[in-house]
Amino acid sequence: MVRTDRSPLPTRRRLFLHYGAVVSDFYCDEVLSGETQVEVVRETAAVLAYHHTRPFWPVHIVVIPKQHVPSLTDLGDAPAGLLAELLDVVRHVAGDVEAEHGAARVLTNLGEYQDSKHLHFHVNFGPARRGS
Numbered sequence: 001m002v003r004t005d006r007s008p009l010p011t012r013r014r015l016f017l018h019y020g021a022v023v024s025d026f027y028c029d030e031v032l033s034g035e036t037q038v039e040v041v042r043e044t045a046a047v048l049a050y051h052h053t054r055p056f057w058p059v060h061i062v063v064i065p066k067q068h069v070p071s072l073t074d075l076g077d078a079p080a081g082l083l084a085e086l087l088d089v090v091r092h093v094a095g096d097v098e099a100e101h102g103a104a105r106v107l108t109n110l111g112e113y114q115d116s117k118h119l120h121f122h123v124n125f126g127p128a129r130r131g132s
């Protein structure tokens with residue numbers, strides 16, 4: 001995309017990156033920036049759902065807001081309605097997994113459990129594939 005105005009580009013939130021070892025916001029840095037290509041499952045104006053690039057479960061879909069939101073308990077500058085739109089996408093994606101496989105899990109990590117500091121829901125089915 002060619003920008004002709006002089007307004008600043010959005011700041012990429014690469015909080016700390018040591019030669020690929022640690023990316024604290026995979027979603028802004030890799031997915032939303034387009035650095036990592038993803039297979040989209042469902043998309044709205046403000047929300048993206050896609051197949052996890054390194055799935056932990058046989059079915060593993062990640063649902064994220066397209067703008068930076070720190071976590072479920074720290075919504076940051078999220079506008080009114082964003083959480084409802086996000087949960088609506090989670091609801092539909094989980095419903096599709098449940099309908100196809102007969103079961104689904106929905107989870108979001110917080111605090112020390114949250115590796116990537118960008119709100120994301122995991123929608124998954126099946127046994128975990130690897131240890132954390």
Ligand SMILES: [Zn+2]
Pocket residue numbers: 013025027028029067068069117118
């Ligand atoms: Zn982010």
